[in-house]
Amino acid sequence: MQSRNKCGVKDLDDLQDLIFNVLSKNPNLTGREIARKIGIERREVNSFLDKNRGEFHQDENYKWKNKEENTVIIFPSGWINAEKYELILKGYSNLFNAKNIVEFVFEPETKFLLESIARFLALSNQLFNHGVRVVIDLGNCKASIGYLNRAGFFDLLLDGVKVLPEKPKSSTATLFKGNTVSLVEFGSISPVSKNKPLILNLHSSFVSKTSNEYDLVALTIFSEFIGNISEHSESNLDGFAALQTYMPTHKPKHIQTVISDSGLGVVKTLRQTLEKNYPDLYAKFPDDGEDSDIGLVFEVFSKGNITRHGKESGRGLGFKSSREQAAKFDADLSIRLETFNIQLMYRDGLLVDYTISKGLTLVQGTHICFDFFID
Numbered sequence: 001m002q003s004r005n006k007c008g009v010k011d012l013d014d015l016q017d018l019i020f021n022v023l024s025k026n027p028n029l030t031g032r033e034i035a036r037k038i039g040i041e042r043r044e045v046n047s048f049l050d051k052n053r054g055e056f057h058q059d060e061n062y063k064w065k066n067k068e069e070n071t072v073i074i075f076p077s078g079w080i081n082a083e084k085y086e087l088i089l090k091g092y093s094n095l096f097n098a099k100n101i102v103e104f105v106f107e108p109e110t111k112f113l114l115e116s117i118a119r120f121l122a123l124s125n126q127l128f129n130h131g132v133r134v135v136i137d138l139g140n141c142k143a144s145i146g147y148l149n150r151a152g153f154f155d156l157l158l159d160g161v162k163v164l165p166e167k168p169k170s171s172t173a174t175l176f177k178g179n180t181v182s183l184v185e186f187g188s189i190s191p192v193s194k195n196k197p198l199i200l201n202l203h204s205s206f207v208s209k210t211s212n213e214y215d216l217v218a219l220t221i222f223s224e225f226i227g228n229i230s231e232h233s234e235s236n237l238d239g240f241a242a243l244q245t246y247m248p249t250h251k252p253k254h255i256q257t258v259i260s261d262s263g264l265g266v267v268k269t270l271r272q273t274l275e276k277n278y279p280d281l282y283a284k285f286p287d288d289g290e291d292s293d294i295g296l297v298f299e300v301f302s303k304g305n306i307t308r309h310g311k312e313s314g315r316g317l318g319f320k321s322s323r324e325q326a327a328k329f330d331a332d333l334s335i336r337l338e339t340f341n342i343q344l345m346y347r348d349g350l351l352v353d354y355t356i357s358k359g360l361t362l363v364q365g366t367h368i369c370f371d372f373f374i375d
Contacts, residue, residue, distance in 0.1 A: 018040075018164075019038065019048070020066055021137055022037050022038060024070040027066065028065055034064065054067070066100075068101075070101040071095065071098050071102045072105060073088065073105070074105045075107065078109060078111065079111050079112075081116060082113070082116050082119065082336075082341075085112075086119075086361070089361040090359065090361060093359075094361070095362070102127055104134075104136050108141055110144055112147075113256065114242060114243075117148065117258075118240070119260070119336060119363065121156060122367060125237055129158065129262075133162075134161045135161075137164045149168045149171065151244075152173035155174065182244060184244075185242060186242040188239075189240055189259075191229060191238070195226050198222075199226055202222045202241060203218045206257070209374075210372070210374055217326060220325045221259075229261040229263070234263050235365065239259070240260055241257070242258050243255065252373045252374060253373070253374045253375075254371050256371050257369065257372075258369050261365045261367075264365075267296060267337060267338070270300070290339060297335060298342070301342075326346060326372075330347050330372070331372045332370070332371040333368070334368070336363065337365075339360050340356065340359075342354065342356055
């Protein structure tokens with residue numbers, strides 16, 4: 001059995017992560033200062049630092065810093081919606097090129113909305129799967145640990161992603177699954193399965209929170225988007241989906257639904273055969289940059305029935321039906337692809353506005369979010 005010292009550190013890797021974490025945010029500290037911050041005896045810290053000079057550097061004033069400083073990304077206190085999440089990450093164009101640890105730090109009152117959690121989960125898993133060492137520091141944010149656990153975040157987070165102070169020992173998402181009327185926990189979407197139980201669970205939960213009027217739109221969205229992941233993902237990482245009802249004090253109740261995968265993404269999937277199967281479309285949106293990719297995605301969502309298998313196959317990406325169903329209600333639809341996001345806003349059956357965010361940090365796959373505003 002692994003033993004712990006008085007401060008809860010169970011092995012040397014834990015101690016190294018703690019010191020890395022402190023020096024990432026506060027470089028140039030003495031051994032005494034480090035020991036005070038992490039609550040471990042100074043003698044133990046100094047001995048560890050002296051034996052690990054390959055990882056830590058001490059200057060002439062006996063102050064330490066990481067030899068390879070981590071990439072530290074801090075999520076501030078307050079609500080983090082998708083727009084704020086992307087703004088925080090926008091300064092890091094490609095985290096997949098990181099040569100050191102990528103560390104995400106939650107401040108004491110950091111609170112993620114469901115769409116932000118989905119994007120963060122996908123990015124964390126993709127980075128680790130790519131070979132990047134990832135640390136999620138939740139030490140100062142116990143409230144987020146509780147909600148992330150309840151939502152099933154840790155169930156789908158890859159085992160190699162380091163969580164500080166540690167991952168919860170048990171999953172409250174598994175323990176209380178289905179017991180909260182406002183939440184459908186993150187469920188895994190397998191690329192080699194029809195995923196019918198997840199589709200039916202999401203559909204029935206959505207309708208129960210609204211009315212039978214939403215029966216067709218819910219079934220269409222979950223069936224088509226989850227089905228597209230099974231058919232087009234081409235990733236060794238599972239996708240996932242979840243649902244959360246929000247009831248803000250001065251705003252309409254809304255249901256947020258996320259469907260995410262880490263595969264090729266809509267644009268790369270289509271471009272495999274676009275020139276051959278849709279020469280006119282290829283001429284209109286050649287493979288020459290982000291703006292052309294954005295135009296192609298607009299085309300797919302506005303007209304649909306476009307597939308890498310060609311017109312004669314009768315197989316489309318399904319976006320047209322989902323969009324048409326969603327447009328019957330007051331809804332926002334966001335489509336997050338590699339480096340851009342498109343948000344479409346429907347009111348009273350019409351597209352009334354849209355926003356495009358470009359130059360975002362690189363994330364693979366397709367990440368969909370529907371917000372339905374309920375009276």
